[in-house]
Amino acid sequence: MGLLIKAEYRKIITTKMWWALLIPSVLLAIGWAWLGGYFFSQVASGLGEVFDDAGVNVDLDKMSWASLGLTRAMNFATLFPMVFGALAVASEINRRTITTSFLTASTRSAVLTAKAIVYVTWGLVYGVVVALGATIGTAIGSDSAVLPGAGDWIIILLTGVLACVLWTLFGMGVGALLGSPVAALLVLLLYAGLVGPISEFVITGASNYSNIAGLMPNGSANGLTGSTAAELLFQQAKDMVAASGQSQVITDDVVNGFNQLVRFAAGAPGAFAMWLSGLIFVAWTALFFVTGMVRNNSRDIT
Numbered sequence: 001m002g003l004l005i006k007a008e009y010r011k012i013i014t015t016k017m018w019w020a021l022l023i024p025s026v027l028l029a030i031g032w033a034w035l036g037g038y039f040f041s042q043v044a045s046g047l048g049e050v051f052d053d054a055g056v057n058v059d060l061d062k063m064s065w066a067s068l069g070l071t072r073a074m075n076f077a078t079l080f081p082m083v084f085g086a087l088a089v090a091s092e093i094n095r096r097t098i099t100t101s102f103l104t105a106s107t108r109s110a111v112l113t114a115k116a117i118v119y120v121t122w123g124l125v126y127g128v129v130v131a132l133g134a135t136i137g138t139a140i141g142s143d144s145a146v147l148p149g150a151g152d153w154i155i156i157l158l159t160g161v162l163a164c165v166l167w168t169l170f171g172m173g174v175g176a177l178l179g180s181p182v183a184a185l186l187v188l189l190l191y192a193g194l195v196g197p198i199s200e201f202v203i204t205g206a207s208n209y210s211n212i213a214g215l216m217p218n219g220s221a222n223g224l225t226g227s228t229a230a231e232l233l234f235q236q237a238k239d240m241v242a243a244s245g246q247s248q249v250i251t252d253d254v255v256n257g258f259n260q261l262v263r264f265a266a267g268a269p270g271a272f273a274m275w276l277s278g279l280i281f282v283a284w285t286a287l288f289f290v291t292g293m294v295r296n297n298s299r300d301i302t
């Protein structure tokens with residue numbers, strides 16, 4: 001197994017793909033976090049002025065709005081580890097280089113297990129680098145008053161790193177299942193970039209079925225980081241309203257509306273709590289990964 005793992009690392013390091021995808025993922029994380037931090041800082045400032053003019057004694061402009069930019073940046077950047085994972089098996093099947101690995105190893109399962117171990121570590125690498133990029137962008141673009149506390153910041157980053165690892169394995173499973181890098185990339189990018197977000201928006205708009213979005217792969221993955229940021233802001237708002245002594249005038253509709261608003265802003269409309277979103281996305285990842293691996297245990301490699 002050790003030799004197979006070493007061989008998989010060499011396959012990756014001796015090509016340009018790993019850094020060709022890593023560089024734009026970092027740049028995207030920095031850019032989106034920077035813009036998101038700036039945008040939500042301006043929103044918070046405007047919100048504070050509106051509340052002051054209305055004589056409302058609630059400092060919602062002092063909440064951790066920058067966490068939304070941090071969350072959004074990490075969610076967007078997960079596209080790259082997903083693509084990286086999608087090419088893990090699919091590109092080898094397409095070039096028939098996996099034939100040699102299957103024929104020289106003790107079993108196909110050993111080859112696929114070695115790939116899984118290696119790509120988990122690469123998912124961690126992508127996650128850590130993306131987290132650092134998002135941190136830099138958020139710190140530069142955000143007003144200090146709206147930055148999350150250190151503990152909340154770390155939790156968001158950790159959930160983002162976990163999302164990168166799971167997206168890597170998710171992409172690997174889809175690539176292994178389809179056996180074509182072009183087909184795998186088209187399916188994954190269309191779903192993650194277009195079909196998933198649009199369907200979440202449409203489903204969440206139907207209030208009776210809003211949580212269905214949180215059961216989808218894209219919705220549950222975004223819920224990992226998005227629910228963390230949304231719950232942070234929601235709790236801060238509740239505490240501030242309670243401290244102001246005005247909680248009795250806040251209706252349930254206002255509470256639910258605010259909760260839905262911050263979840264939508266965090267990119268996690270209809271998502272469940274962080275831990276439940278994580279379990280749902282783990283289940284989706286396991287489904288596609290295991291199915292892809294089983295498919296390749298019996299695939300014709302001639």
